[in-house]
Amino acid sequence: IQADGTDGNCVTFVLHDEDHTLGNSLRYMVMKNPDVEFCGYCITHPSESKINFRIQTRGALPAVEPFRKGLNDLMGVCQHVLNTFERSMKEYRAQR
């Protein structure tokens, strides 16, 4: 990871070894945050596997906060999906 930005509110993170898989889902999670004014990601060049992830917050909130919150939320969603999926598999198997 590298961070780059003029002031604490709008920061561009460069994430190495990532592509649309994490970029799009992380963007979706960060957009749900009402403090975020702008959030986007782009792939600098398709031959290199790194993405530019930009977050801009309104007010004085440092941009690292929504990034961290987005990652935690995404982990929470995945955990919930995992639990629900495993529960349904068990029910399906028990019922067959």
Add this chain to the structure above:
Amino acid sequence: QSFRVDVIREEGDTLEFDMVGIDAAIANAFRRILLAEVPTMAVEKVFVYNNTSIVQDEILAHRLGLIPIRADPRLFEYRNQGDQEGTEIDTLQFQLKIKCRRNPQAAKESSDPDELYINHKVYSKHMTWVPLGNQTDLFPDADFRPVHDDILIALLRPGQEIDVLMHCVKGIGKDHAKFSPVATASYRLLPDITLLKPIEDEAAETLQKCFSPGVIEVQNIKGKKVARVANARLDTFSREVFRHEGLKNLVRLARVRNHYIFSVESTGILPPDVLVSEAIKILIGKCQRFLNELDSVPME
């Protein structure tokens, strides 16, 4: 969140399940991870000691790499970069040693190759596992072999032989497609068919023919035939209904926004529900990696 997962059908290597209440970005992330980032074991290095068949060395090596190996990748580690030898914890060794001979008991004037020659077809069942180091102690009950026994690798004639040693390593689909654990993983959205006005008689019959069988049901109510949407899930969305002038404006075709029908077909290495669980865990692992980096690197 109002989210649920329903398992619709599981048969052998195929799993079909629904995810309701999830967004496109995350559904797509799961699909991408299933295809490219769930690790498996596959043949990577082939040491050719003797190959007098007409299949070239590199073609033979390519074919051997694509054979799915029944070995749980979670028991192994990735090989370190630049490590040529391979240790017990990251490599599986297989041997393929076969020689074709003429069959002395064949009838004269027979032209059937199955009768004339012994061992002229090299199948994946001829690959044998050669334990490395202490692998016999680490995996006492394991039986590492290719998933399918009847994959044809090469054809031989009398006098030709193949003697190769293969090293299998753990890898991901992003590196080479042979490491992909699914035959395919796809999703589609649930169709949503609404009839704007009641449709009767012959129009009902034509409507039923426009859609895939089972989607529209024609019922007899008070002597008149009325059409009803029975099971929208089976529809393949061919839009045939818009070619008929009379029915065009009476039907609305759409998709339910957050109802995804996933279909995962495994190559046999791991059962498909294990694959989905692994994919979700990999996404969690990625987030964790970045969280750790964020915490360790001081942000200016």
